[in-house]
Amino acid sequence: MDTMRSVTTEDLANSREGFFSERANVVAKNAVTSMGLRAAARVPEGVAGNTMQFDIDLTQGKRCDQQRSGRCWMFASLNTMRYRVIKKYNLKTFELSQAFPLFYDKLEKSNWFLENILDTLDEPLGGRLVSYLLTDPIGDGGQWDMFKSLVRKYGVVPKESMPETACSRNTREMDAYLTRYLRGCAKRLRESHEAGVGPDDLSSMKKQMMDDVYHLLVTCLGEPPASFEVRLRDKDDELALSGTFTPREFFDEAVGMELDDYVSLISAPTADKPFGHTYTVSRLGNVWEDGGVRYLNLEPAELKRVALAQLRDGLPVWFGCDVAQSYLGDEGIMDTAALDVDGLLGFPVEGCMDKAERLDYGESLMTHAMVLEGVRLDESGAPTLWKVENSWGKDHGRDGFDTLSDPWFDQYVYQVVVDKKYLSPDERHTYETEEPTVLEPWDPMGSLALAR
Template sequence: MAREITPGMAESFSRQIREVPQSKVIRDAVMKNGIKAATINNDSFVSMNHVFSHEIETGKVTNQKQSGRCWMFAALNTFTHKLNAQFKLKDFELSQNYTFFWDKFEKANYFLESIIETADEPLEGRLVSWLLATPQQDGGQWDMLVSLIQKYGAVPKQVMPETYNSSNSRELNPLLNAKLREDAMVLRKMYAEGRSEEDLRQAKTGMLAEIYKLLVFTLGEPPKTFDFEFRDTDKVFHREQGITPQQFFQKYVGFALDDYVSIINAPTKDKPFGKTYTVQYLGNVIGGKPIKYLNVDMETFKNLAIRQLKDNRSVWFGCDVAESSDRNEGIMDTALYDVEIAFGFPFGMSKAERLDYKDSVMTHAMVLTGVNLVDGRPNRWKVENSWGEKVGKNGYFVMSDAWMDEYTYQIVVDKKYLPDELQKAWEQEPIVLKPWDPMGSLAWMK
């Protein structure tokens, strides 16, 4: 067979299409309307009903706008579900901008420390090239949020509201990354000149001062203390003066963050179930909570989520949101588009193969707030997103159980829901994965 594409080969392919009468109709529909609109499966709209046998009362959805803070919004939303119920608040929000500021600042330090640690690695090597590709970004992981909260606490949104740059980070990120790459260059040159580690860290302190200034000018300066004032749904007014962000989180949110564990479903050969994993150079706070996952089969994965939902507690989860989903209708379903029928050939990779061949990774974090059980088994899930009320059903999505199987990779649950064998498995020393492993992906989707 020829290595190159020949005229006869292309003509043969063309003839195969012309021999199928409906090809012209399909071609015209796809060209006119686009792939998704032309292949939409209306049966999916019927089956993806926004009614659930088990449902947590939440409220108005949040809006991350033009930023990749989904992981942060999702985590803070799980906190406010508890806070709203306990203190009789309606649509209260924690400040995402406060957490965003400290995440940016800590990621800058994490990057610069990584540059110092790898100063003897070749500039053109894979590791340093990977670090320099994205010094920092909006995306993150559950454990990264925990590190921020444990160090800095939280504040109400009214205390540190959104700015243009927190809601639209496309101007901030390139500027910050350019500064960090310049700082990396300076640190590596200092190392090459034989300067001491103490000299490098002293230089880093000056760099952090500049980054702090950049963040204050774009996001505002985080408060050290503040007054918390609110009127509850019984119309009773409350005021607490001079509270710190750490005191506020402990008193009003009160999540026992160390009790929550990250469970993943990564059915690839290199990651046996029942083992724990971490990822090299993945994090934000130096000395904070390290990234740690426990890999389990999908049946166990879903049962853990259901146990927490039945206890009236929402579930943070990470997924590949762009696959087989409709943003406007708020549907995530593997049967949503009849692409294979339209084009006449399969798209047949398994979940493990999609991970291995870079076809799918976790891109977005949201919150499970309900599930529909039929004879004890789920067929669809209720999802709280952070894209505002103009998408889905007032911002809420519905996810088929088949979609959960194929495109959901991570949940966070209280470890008390883990059976004894998984409790023991969690205590294992984690296997260290390379920085570019699929499980090192961050939730960032806007």
């Protein structure tokens, strides 16, 4: 036996002796086996810094709940929009339909997937690209640019006009059957191409497939309304808005947000993505005619600067992060000081890689989208703690809210969406004019926020 390449009896004996000779290891073992790693690593002094007290604090309606779906990016986007409706009409609360964009996202992602299959007919089935396309063609996740495309094309509707269904509250079954059907479509298209079927006939086949996709989605989610009646009453029970609207008309009238003014900024310190430049991700998107995504990569300090500026102007901020890292989920606390896993274990686990290394080695990426709605500032006006509206219902965290420490922001926030007016002139010029570097489809900056 090659003792240097195998785990030997002597290795095990040495490890056991080393472990049990240290009192701290035994204490850690007893605590962790009883209550779990994070509970045992919880630092009360760090937790104590996460009080719900903020210098800027935007008030929102009742908490929303994405339930058993990966629609966090939709909920976060709609929460930034419903905030405008609540303020504009002085409402107690208000909610936009999350089933409405879900329907059209699944429809558009199906078309996007099939178009990509048609575009890769000569690629090997077992190659990385086609294998990647087949992995998760219509998953629940997404990004801001994809939501913007949906709203630009289809608009928004009040929740009452397209309420939740069993399949929107829990998307697992619908996703599984739609994915299976689309993989079957990919098989038929590739086999037809190999048999000599021409491009026009393949496109006609795709159109029929999309008709089946529509059929499945209406069955699961109901038919999206083409128009609907609205009666909104304000806090004084006065009629604030009434009439018949199409979804696009309702967005223009009630939300009134200039979609193209809002841009996506990322912070990825990897060697292949120098700061101060623009990027896109190959084959990432949903609405075919609207194209894909576009990012400007900046230092975390710049993301904080523009987010703070937008909050000061009274508007919430969409952001994407790796929510599971250094997170006390039951308490809704994202804070590197609130957990000391490395101290508990006695060697670096959380500290074994920096931010760039975590991205390069597959340890971290954007998993969840939420909304910044407040911030605590120090004496110099710098942020120390951020208030976060989550989409996991009012019973999560503290009445549905989380907190996010500023050091956590540096490490695990990867994306914010702000009005481009908050960018510096040079940043704005770069975003608007530079030809973006195209990243591979599997790049971590192409990850889709979907955590639940």
